[in-house]
Amino acid sequence: MQKREIWKGSEAIAEAAIRAGCRCFFGYPITPQNEIPEYMSRMLPQAGGVFVQAESELAAINMVYGAAASGVRAMTSSSSPGISLKQEGISYLVGAQLPAVIVNVMRGGPGLGSIQPSQGDYYQATRGGGNGDYRTVTLAPATLQEAVDLMQDAFDIADTYRNPVMVLADGLIGQMMEPIVWQDRPGRSLPPKTWAAEGRRGRTHNNFVTSLYIGAEECEEHNLELNRKYAAMEANECRWEELMTEDAQLILVAFGTPARVAETAMRNLRQEGWNVGLLRPITLWPFPTARIRELAGKSHVKAFLDVEMNLGQMLDDVNLAVNGQRPVHFYGRCGGAVPHVSEVEQAAQKVLEEVQ
Numbered sequence: 001m002q003k004r005e006i007w008k009g010s011e012a013i014a015e016a017a018i019r020a021g022c023r024c025f026f027g028y029p030i031t032p033q034n035e036i037p038e039y040m041s042r043m044l045p046q047a048g049g050v051f052v053q054a055e056s057e058l059a060a061i062n063m064v065y066g067a068a069a070s071g072v073r074a075m076t077s078s079s080s081p082g083i084s085l086k087q088e089g090i091s092y093l094v095g096a097q098l099p100a101v102i103v104n105v106m107r108g109g110p111g112l113g114s115i116q117p118s119q120g121d122y123y124q125a126t127r128g129g130g131n132g133d134y135r136t137v138t139l140a141p142a143t144l145q146e147a148v149d150l151m152q153d154a155f156d157i158a159d160t161y162r163n164p165v166m167v168l169a170d171g172l173i174g175q176m177m178e179p180i181v182w183q184d185r186p187g188r189s190l191p192p193k194t195w196a197a198e199g200r201r202g203r204t205h206n207n208f209v210t211s212l213y214i215g216a217e218e219c220e221e222h223n224l225e226l227n228r229k230y231a232a233m234e235a236n237e238c239r240w241e242e243l244m245t246e247d248a249q250l251i252l253v254a255f256g257t258p259a260r261v262a263e264t265a266m267r268n269l270r271q272e273g274w275n276v277g278l279l280r281p282i283t284l285w286p287f288p289t290a291r292i293r294e295l296a297g298k299s300h301v302k303a304f305l306d307v308e309m310n311l312g313q314m315l316d317d318v319n320l321a322v323n324g325q326r327p328v329h330f331y332g333r334c335g336g337a338v339p340h341v342s343e344v345e346q347a348a349q350k351v352l353e354e355v356q
Contacts, residue, residue, distance in 0.1 A: 002183070004181055006178070009178075010036045013169070014043070016151035017101065017103075022049065023047070023072050024049060030078055032115055035174070037077065058085055064093070065089055069196065070196055073101075074101075078102075080107050087124070092130075094134040094135075095132065096209050100164045103166075108120065108335045116336020118170060119314075137165045137285065139284075141167070142173075144173065152185050155187075160188060161233060195207055233286060238287070243263060248275050249303070251276075251277045251295060252305050254308065257309070259307075274352055276348060287321070290321075292321035302352075303328070304322060306318045308330075309339065310332055
């Protein structure tokens with residue numbers, strides 16, 4: 001039997017990153033993710049890595065750029081306003097085709113907002129918050145076990161496509177304590193980083209890392225090359241979990257902590273005789289559009305209910321996926337408020353009564 005250990009969310013994420021081979025961490029403190037850099041400051045040097053508390057979020061993300069350019073596994077973490085400040089650097093990382101991992105433990109907004117948990121950064125993460133046409137694979141764990149497992153995947157995906165990966169966790173996941181099992185999860189088979197700026201190493205040429213392409217045609221071709229990578233990400237990296245959708249009249253769609261609330265509500269409603277299912281996106285981008293569209297075409301599915309800790313940001317993607325085949329409803333709390341199981345049950349029952 002595997003040993004279960006109790007960990008706090010942010011510390012578990014940090015430990016998982018170290019175990020995944022992260023050797024450079026650059027960050028700046030902000031609640032509610034401060035335990036990540038605090039843990040890294042103690043434990044990363046013991047693993048032969050480097051921890052730097054930068055003078056600002058802008059400095060931190062550009063330090064990630066430099067470390068990633070040398071081929072080292074590098075990451076940063078922050079909470080919502082801090083991630084906003086890192087957006088220019090994230091765009092640079094994508095443009096220069098550099099792998100890195102960015103963890104966002106989301107808090108209420110906009111602006112400084114609150115330090116309570118939120119999911120108000122969905123647009124920022126899935127649409128690319130910086131300048132230009134770009135995408136980052138966005139992973140959204142719902143439990144601490146999933147959070148630590150996804151850290152290995154995050155670094156592997158980043159290296160596979162030479163593109164930054166975002167891990168989007170709400171503040172509850174960062175602050176809660178849960179039992180986890182440290183699993184021996186072998187990484188992907190990855191090509192050598194022959195592109196890295198780490199000296200000639202027997203080459204006859206220098207490796208240059210840049211996102212600057214002055215000519216319009218040259219920049220266009222670069223964007224088209226990046227777009228081919230995004231298409232490969234969509235084809236290979238889309239993930240979701242489904243529960244009890246086989247006969248569901250109503251399908252709840254939720255990610256992160258609200259998905260756990262929605263699952264409890266679903267099971268309670270099932271006991272009362274309502275046919276309710278759940279689809280939980282694990283990758284917010286690529287979004288499971290095709291699967292939701294397929295479910296919307298099932299004769300037993302009458303409606304969808306999107307549940308979030310924001311004002312309905314994922315709702316746009318759910319509507320696009322359903323494509324008008326079925327009505328889509330929304331229930332959310334924002335600013336740091338967390339939806340209660342009873343609230344989701346009431347919202348679901350209201351929809352079910354409408355579609356009977």
